[in-house]
Each structure stands twice: as structure tokens, then as C-alpha cells.
Amino acid sequence: MTDEPSVTIIGLGSMGQALANACLAAGHRTTVWNRTPAKADALVARGATRAATVSDALWASDLVILCVLDYDAVDELLAPNADMLKGRVLVNLTNGRPEQARRTGAWVTAQGAEYLDGGIMAIPSMIGKPEGFILYSGSSAAFDRCRAALEVLAVPTFVGEDAGLAALNDLALLSGMYGIFAGARHATALIGPERAAEFTTSLLIPWLQAMANVLAPSSAEREAGDIPSEESPLDMQATALANIVQGSRSEGVGIDLLTHLLTPMRDIIAAGEGDALSDLVGLIEKEIRS
Known part of the structure; x- marks a missing residue:
């Protein structure tokens, strides 16, 4: 994951676009998925791979970054694809509440994946620049293993093993x-x-x-x-x-x-x-x- 980083970005709103562009700029093999496929066009032109389905997006990378509107959308995307999570690191950068992060983290872990919840302390134009930072909580082992890949997004700051701490901060x-x-x-x-x-x-x-x-x-x-x-x-x-x-x-x-x-x-x-x-x-x- 650190020698030849590959990453999947699910959710291509303005923040998801910025995250994907930062991964591409760093040379990461980047797979993207969005409910509206056309939102991936510019990223595909830059070298990203467009996944046809959420299942394909999850399959493509060991490191999966989710950045969608809310936790209802998180549940809607992940629940039908639970069998695709095993062995992966899921980084959820969706804004939410601590109890939502803890619930999702417990569910993801039960599927055999490692979970990191994140709080993006930046606007899209700050992604990939030193003034932005992202808070992470959850699996410290996953954070340490993926840190080099996460550093291209913004300065990574780990705040604790409790999955709800990033959302709380x-x-x-x-x-x-x-x-x-x-x-x-x-x-x-x-x-x-x-x-x-x-x-x-x-x-x-x-x-x-x-x-x-x-x-x-x-x-x-x-x-x-x-x-x-x-x-x-x-x-x-x-x-x-x-x-x-x-x-x-x-x-x-x-x-x-x-x-x-x-x-x-x-x-x-x-x-x-x-x-x-x-x-x-x-x-x-x-x-x-x-």
C-alpha cells in the first residue's frame, strides 16, 4: 500500500473530487465511483479508473475512502456490499456524529475490515496543501500502515482508537x-x-x-x-x-x-x-x- 499505492474514492462531490485529484497528483493508482458517473469524467481523463459499481470500486483497492453526504448514504452504499469489505481499510470521511462513527466502525470491523473515521479540517482547495489537516480515529494499526497514502490528502492527525473521536473533535x-x-x-x-x-x-x-x-x-x-x-x-x-x-x-x-x-x-x-x-x-x- 505504500510502495505502489492504490486507492478507491467513493463519492465525487467537491471534496471527493479534491481527494481524488490529490491521489492522482501523487501518482496513486486511483479508482473512483459516483452515483452520477459523469462526475468522474475529468478524473478519468487524468488517469483515474471509473468503477461501474460500488462493488467494483471496493474490489479495486485495499484502501477505500468514502466521502458522501451523510451516514444514511454510507449505509446505503455499504450494506449491499458487505462481503466486499473483508481485508480492506475503509476510511470514512463523511461528516457525522460520534455515535454514528462508532456504529459504522463496529459494523465494518464485523465484516473483517479495518475502520478509520475522519474529520476533514479543510475546504476542497486546501486538499493536498500543507495548511489542511484531517483527523482520524479508529484502528491505529491501519492508520500507521496507510499513513503515507493519507499524507497526500492533508496532514494526518490520529486522535485515538475510539472511532467516534475524529467526529467529536x-x-x-x-x-x-x-x-x-x-x-x-x-x-x-x-x-x-x-x-x-x-x-x-x-x-x-x-x-x-x-x-x-x-x-x-x-x-x-x-x-x-x-x-x-x-x-x-x-x-x-x-x-x-x-x-x-x-x-x-x-x-x-x-x-x-x-x-x-x-x-x-x-x-x-x-x-x-x-x-x-x-x-x-x-x-x-x-x-x-x-
Whole structure:
């Protein structure tokens, strides 16, 4: 698998296409399958082999990478072809939940195959480039054996034998990302469309980068009691959050953009430092639900 790598890619959406192109660029013998055969045309022109059926695709390679819409699609593709899995390594890069990954991993293992679940921390244009990485969990033996083949896709990061850990870390990282996106969207809404581009480039991105650099050490040190509360006192945060809410209202910024403030608001209230925020939290939640 490492001397003359061969790999099958099942699922040729934008991410599957990127994965297959990375394999071809690395010189891997690449077999592809997609429900809509025409999606493989450009890959076949580059040297990929088009499989006529899922069974043929599984048969073609010892390393099979699955990248489809959801776990219903995974089940639909694999269940009728269970007898083709024995002796293979199945790498499932379909986004899902930890319990889905564990269930699928147990089923695949019962068919005599090795299973790796994966979380792709990249967009398609980052595949094959050093800035992207993919989380893997499941069989450590399979990961070690296939690592050279997986490295052509993105930096491989193994997070544990529990097949659900890649999905768990994936969802946690995406949660952080979407929180940033929500905050950034709210920030640019406050600034207004005319100034949003300059504001984002010159102020917002540098500010977020600076905060990201101190996030991990500050939280760890604060838990250990190494950072004095005066550095970022809760009453100051409570005032700032309240001002964001009230200032947004006065600027006509939609209430739906305030959802990312609920967690820090609740944390401050729970600490007994922001009682004045209680009504604001209730108001935001009520309007979001309506």
C-alpha cells in the first residue's frame, strides 16, 4: 500500500473530487465511483479508473475512502456490499456524529475490515496543501500502515482508537469556527456594508488572531489561578456584553446575530457577576424562538 499505492474514492462531490485529484497528483493508482458517473469524467481523463459499481470500486483497492453526504448514504452504499469489505481499510470521511462513527466502525470491523473515521479540517482547495489537516480515529494499526497514502490528502492527525473521536473533535472545531463566523458577521453588521471590507482586513482579522493566540494559555492559566481576575474582570465583560446588545438594537442590527453572545452571558450570570444581564438573555432567547 505504500510502495505502489492504490486507492478507491467513493463519492465525487467537491471534496471527493479534491481527494481524488490529490491521489492522482501523487501518482496513486486511483479508482473512483459516483452515483452520477459523469462526475468522474475529468478524473478519468487524468488517469483515474471509473468503477461501474460500488462493488467494483471496493474490489479495486485495499484502501477505500468514502466521502458522501451523510451516514444514511454510507449505509446505503455499504450494506449491499458487505462481503466486499473483508481485508480492506475503509476510511470514512463523511461528516457525522460520534455515535454514528462508532456504529459504522463496529459494523465494518464485523465484516473483517479495518475502520478509520475522519474529520476533514479543510475546504476542497486546501486538499493536498500543507495548511489542511484531517483527523482520524479508529484502528491505529491501519492508520500507521496507510499513513503515507493519507499524507497526500492533508496532514494526518490520529486522535485515538475510539472511532467516534475524529467526529467529536471535528464537531468541536467546527463549533468554534461557526462561533467566530457568527461574531464576525455581527461585527460587520454593526460597522455597515460601506466600511465592512476595510474594517475586516485592517481591524477585525488582526484582533481575532491576537485573541486566538492568548485563548488556550489564558484559559489554562486562569483555571490554575495564575491570572489575576483584574485582567478581564467579569463585571467588565458583563457591561461590554450588555452594551453590544443595546448598541446593536440602536443600530438596527437583527436579533438573530446575537445568539453567539448567549454562552458568555450565561457563564457570567452563573458566576454571580452579571445579574443585570438576566433580562437581556431572556429577551434574546425569546425573540430567537419566535
